[in-house]
Amino acid sequence: MPGVVLEQPDLPMPEYQPTTLDWVKNHPLLRGLAAREAKIKQSDSSSNDIGTIQRFSEPAQQNISSISTPIVQASFISFVVKMGAKKASLAILKKFIKEQIKDKITKIAVKKFTKQFAKEADNLLGILEDPWWVTAIGFIPVIGDGFDLVRVPKQIKTAINKANALEERVKKVLRIQGMKAGELIPGKFKNVKDYPTELEGRTYAEIVDLASGGSTLADKAKTMKKLIEQTHRLMEKIP
Amino acid sequence: MNIQSLTDGLEQLKILHNQGKYLDAYKLLEKLLRDYPYSVELLVRQGKLIQLLDDDNEETPTLEIARESLKIANLINPESIEASIELGYFEYAINNSSEVAINYFKSARKNAEIGLKSALIGEIKCYIDIDNISKARETIEKAKIFFPDDSDIGVLEFELQEYEGDT
Numbered sequence: 001m002p003g004v005v006l007e008q009p010d011l012p013m014p015e016y017q018p019t020t021l022d023w024v025k026n027h028p029l030l031r032g033l034a035a036r037e038a039k040i041k042q043s044d045s046s047s048n049d050i051g052t053i054q055r056f057s058e059p060a061q062q063n064i065s066s067i068s069t070p071i072v073q074a075s076f077i078s079f080v081v082k083m084g085a086k087k088a089s090l091a092i093l094k095k096f097i098k099e100q101i102k103d104k105i106t107k108i109a110v111k112k113f114t115k116q117f118a119k120e121a122d123n124l125l126g127i128l129e130d131p132w133w134v135t136a137i138g139f140i141p142v143i144g145d146g147f148d149l150v151r152v153p154k155q156i157k158t159a160i161n162k163a164n165a166l167e168e169r170v171k172k173v174l175r176i177q178g179m180k181a182g183e184l185i186p187g188k189f190k191n192v193k194d195y196p197t198e199l200e201g202r203t204y205a206e207i208v209d210l211a212s213g214g215s216t217l218a219d220k221a222k223t224m225k226k227l228i229e230q231t232h233r234l235m236e237k238i239p
Numbered sequence: 240m241n242i243q244s245l246t247d248g249l250e251q252l253k254i255l256h257n258q259g260k261y262l263d264a265y266k267l268l269e270k271l272l273r274d275y276p277y278s279v280e281l282l283v284r285q286g287k288l289i290q291l292l293d294d295d296n297e298e299t300p301t302l303e304i305a306r307e308s309l310k311i312a313n314l315i316n317p318e319s320i321e322a323s324i325e326l327g328y329f330e331y332a333i334n335n336s337s338e339v340a341i342n343y344f345k346s347a348r349k350n351a352e353i354g355l356k357s358a359l360i361g362e363i364k365c366y367i368d369i370d371n372i373s374k375a376r377e378t379i380e381k382a383k384i385f386f387p388d389d390s391d392i393g394v395l396e397f398e399l400q401e402y403e404g405d406t
Contacts, residue, residue, distance in 0.1 A: 187294035188302055192333055223335060229330035234287050238253045 075100070075164045090128060093156075097124055097163055104170045109205040113173050120166050127159055176232070177205040184228045192227065196220035204228060245275060252284060261291040262283070265299070279319050282312035290333070304331060313343075321345035321386055354388055364397055372402050 079096045101121050108114045176184060182200030189195070199220055200205060207228065210221035248271045255264035265288045272281050291378035306329055312322040327343035330336045359382040365374035379399060382392050 186291050188290055188299075189294055189333070191294065191302065194335065226332040226335070230290070230328060233328065234291050235259070237257045 044177075065115075066105055075167055076160050090156075093159065093163065094125060094128060097128075101167050101170055104167070104174060108170070108173055109177050110173065110208045112208075117166065117170055117173075120162075123198065124159060124163055124166070127155070164195060172232075176228075178203050181207055181224050185231045189231065190225045193225075194223060198226050199224045243311070245271065245278075249280070256288070259286055262293075262299070264288055264379050265292060275393045277315055279312045279316045279322060282315070283319070283321050283325055286312065286329070291328075306333075310355070317346070318350045320347045323350070352385075356382070356389070356391070360391060360395060363399070367399060367402060370402075372399070375399055376403070 031096065057157045076093065079100060080092055082131075083092065102118070105114055105117045108117065172221050180200065181202055181204065185205060189199075196217075199217070202210070202221075202224075207221050207224050210217050212218075213221075215221075247275055252267055252271070253262050255261075255267065256350075265285075265346065267362060268281060268285055268288060270352065272278070286305045286309035289300050289308070290302065292299045301305065309322060309326045309329060312319060316322065323343045323346045327340045327347065329343055330340035330343065363375050363378045363382065366372070366378060376399065379396055382389075383396075386392055
């Protein structure tokens with residue numbers, strides 16, 4: 001009959017358990033969230049290329065990292081390890097810039113890149129002349145080529161990241177400068193209107209020179225240069 | 240629609256892209272687009288990926304379809320900075336139409352400036368809120384470089400000066 005509550009079986013009450021921190025941490029919903037946050041943090045920290053603009057989303061950090069800093073997949077750190085040094089130092093960082101970057105820059109055939117990269121390398125060396133830098137940089141290996149920098153001033157980390165990024169760009173130009181245009185673009189681009197087939201056999205360095213010159217091929221070289229640079233822009237790794 | 244499947248798909252796309260497996264990435268993208276046809280992010284990725292595909296496979300879409308994807312993304316969200324940038328580069332590099340490209344780049348810059356200003360103002364407000372006045376000052380000085388004579392930033396600076404006067 002509606003409205004009449006029948007006698008209920010006498011079920012035991014579940015045992016009371018206080019809400020502990022572990023319970024909260026292990027809650028399925030929060031576990032998922034934590035895993036996602038960890039993933040985001042990991043992908044954040046694996047990025048090397050900080051460049052000149054600091055990331056706005058990061059909260060302010062102290063000048064010197066207290067315990068450890070994000071892991072760096074650092075070409076510089078590998079350089080330190082190859083040198084057999086136990087700790088990276090300012091002198092080694094300078095050596096890295098001079099030997100690994102400046103020496104390579106001299107091998108670049110495209111003038112505008114040579115000038116720009118040399119300027120950036122000099123700027124980096126200039127920054128490192130500041131008297132307050134500490135000379136030793138602590139680092140501990142984490143996994144593979146990954147290293148965790150410890151007790152490193154933020155500015156040194158930035159310098160290392162900039163040096164690594166610059167070295168990458170130098171290597172990239174060195175890699176492609178001697179390659180033929182036809183090898184540097186995907187097949188799709190060969191269907192572009194006014195595609196300059198006759199320049200397919202020219203190297204990237206030649207294309208850049210032709211594009212900035214006043215020859216009859218200049219316009220065609222400009223088209224080819226745009227296609228090559230678009231390809232490389234699109235191929236850039238997604239952070 | 241499942242958010243997890245979308246985020247997983249995007250992660251997988253990123254991996255395939257970074258490995259240079261553009262055709263595989265494109266195939267996955269097509270699947271994702273069946274479920275999320277109006278995702279601006281996916282449409283922009285489609286526009287970019289098509290350009291990287293080789294032409295040896297006749298089934299791969301044309302550059303016109305790449306442009307179409309970017310156009311749709313721009314139509315759905317005209318404020319999308321990435322869609323405008325990609326359309327700009329498409330016009331500049333593929334269609335050799337710098338004059339058309341400029342308009343897309345201008346639009347992207349305008350939207351980026353709006354976003355940057357909002358972000359800087361938000362950041363300054365937070366620093367004031369947590370009494371980190373020196374950081375608020377530092378950020379407002381940065382904001383003034385990007386947006387000199389901006390009225391919203393000027394008002395915020397007056398507010399900040401009051402706090403600076405108190406300390």
